[in-house]
Amino acid sequence: MSRPLRVAIVGAGPAGIYAADALMKSEIAAEPGVSIDLFERLPAPFGLIRYGVAPDHPRIKGIISALHQVLDKPQVRLFGNVDYPGDITLDDLHRFYDALVFSTGADADRELGLPGIDLEGSFGAADFVSWYDGHPDVPRTWPLDAQKVAVLGVGNVALDVARILAKTADELLPTEIPPNVHYGLAANRAVEVHVFGRRGPAQAKFSPMELRELDHSPTIEVIVDPEDIEYDDGSIATRRANKQADMVASTLEKWAIRDVGDRPHKLFLHFFESPVEILGEDGRVVGLRTERTQLDGSGDTTGTGVFRDWEVQSVYRAVGYRSSELPKLPFDPLTATVPHEAGRVMEAGAHLASTYVTGWIKRGPVGLIGHTKGDANETVACLVDDHRNGRLRAAQTPDEDAVVAFLTGRGLDFTTWEDWHRLDAFERALGESEGRERIKVVEREAMLRAGTGRP
Known part of the structure; x- marks a missing residue:
């Protein structure tokens, strides 16, 4: 050729x-x-x-x-x-x-076949992430009227969702969030965020750094139940073979034995709780039902037949993208x-x-x-x-x-690539006027105008 x-x-x-x-x-x-x-x-x-x-x-x-x-x-x-x-x-x-x-x-949410998944107040994490990241193709507002929130999943996306829900809008203002996101987060009523995983600490998919960052906010109290710190032979083998898994488990252990402080927002990390149903009333989320699980020796879990209902007004499923x-x-x-x-x-x-x-x-x-x-x-x-x-x-x-x-x-x-450079400069100029690195432009047409220079 x-x-x-x-x-x-x-x-x-x-x-x-x-x-x-x-x-x-x-x-x-x-x-x-x-x-x-x-x-x-x-x-x-x-x-x-x-x-x-x-x-x-x-x-x-x-x-x-x-x-x-x-x-x-x-x-x-x-x-x-x-x-x-x-x-x-x-x-x-x-x-x-x-x-x-x-x-x-x-960029879509993996399906989760739970009863009540379609109730008002039940959300996919991917949609919420797109909203707070200023994606041009999602709505400009987000309902944040729940005081108690459940997040399903024990990966980094679940941590991101939980952290954004638990932080104050002013904590996030120095970042690149656009005005509509800051305005929406300022109205957020969440004071309790509960993260649920069906397996134990050794099986959590958090990265160690992301997990530790949860505890850096002056407004978030991270709480782990000491009864959730449990390992079987499979879990111990995982910790020995995987340095990151061991670091995550060690962090969770330290949090489980400390006294609960007085930070205003509580973020609970629950293990051995398998979601089985989102509870509703008049078409809205009013709770989450979980089944307590137990380790089976291999690092996996089985159900115990013991169920618990958690009072929450919204549920975010962060169980993977599709x-x-x-x-x-x-x-x-x-x-x-x-x-x-x-x-x-x-x-x-x-x-x-x-x-x-x-x-x-x-x-x-x-x-x-x-x-x-x-x-x-x-x-x-x-x-x-x-x-x-x-x-x-x-x-x-x-x-x-x-x-x-x-x-x-x-x-x-x-x-074009040249248009991106212009959009990048425009967003940075918006941020500079407020002492921030950048402020993200959200509307597609506004992005096009800033990038191409065309009306």
Whole structure:
């Protein structure tokens, strides 16, 4: 091939950007090189780093600095505010590109089949996270009238949700939260937040740092029941084999034996409590019923037949994210992933030519940023191997200007990497006027105006 290899990446979150980085570091980056276009349905890049990380976690958002360096490369272009497949289809992409990499992530809540799940006051964590992170496609308000709240799940998202619900609006004001979120949190009535897990401390999926940060707020009293500190042989083996699990358990042990202080908001971490029903009255949440569980020796639990009703007025389920089906691509509804072999999309036992996946749409919503980078490397290695062995389906119209003409011809108001720089500067200027690093712009049209400079 005497021209640069043309690759489209659908999804400009960390997974997609890491795939672009891996391509530029691969053997095909040498002459004649590689040309990469990232397509993103939102006007801004960075996916869950921008719209899935709690605003009081600026360290994690520092990852954006590394992602910036990738998108600054001349081989990479960004087309934001372009939806797959509404604005550009699979056939369109194959026409313009030699290879396609889908990295659309997971931004919906995993289903939880509890009675009462549809009651008013029952929420998915993903929707709440999108609200407080200023996602342009969710409502601008959130009902925060519950005084006692339950959060189901023992992962980092559950901690984020619990912490945001327990903190005061003024504690979060120095962050990048937009005015509508600060206004909503100022009306938050929650004084008790209860986090529930069906297994024990050794099985919690918190990261040690995220867990310890719960205790840093001057307004949050973290409470652990000493009766919830229990281990069996499987739990002990987990602690010995997993340093992070051991650190989490040690932190919980220390909290369980200390005296309860007088901070105004109480955040309870409950273990061995399996949610079985959300209780309702007149269509609204009035409680949560759990069954007490016990360890079975392996680290897993069984029910004891002992039930307890907790008085809460809202329930947030933070039991994992789920990817959405991508039209024209195979999809496994059980795992909510695209079937693949090492990143090659598989359909009816064969590789769907020139089509690849990476990130959560590939492996499910598990793991940290390091896993995402490893995913991208594996997928790109397969793409490079297919290129080397002539298995890619060459683009019909590979000229770089062709896709620009196509998008423009469809009247799409797409954004570019230069537009992101303008939006970034605009948000930072908003923040500077209030002594903050940035204030996030929420409305899609406002993002487009700030980024493109068009009215």
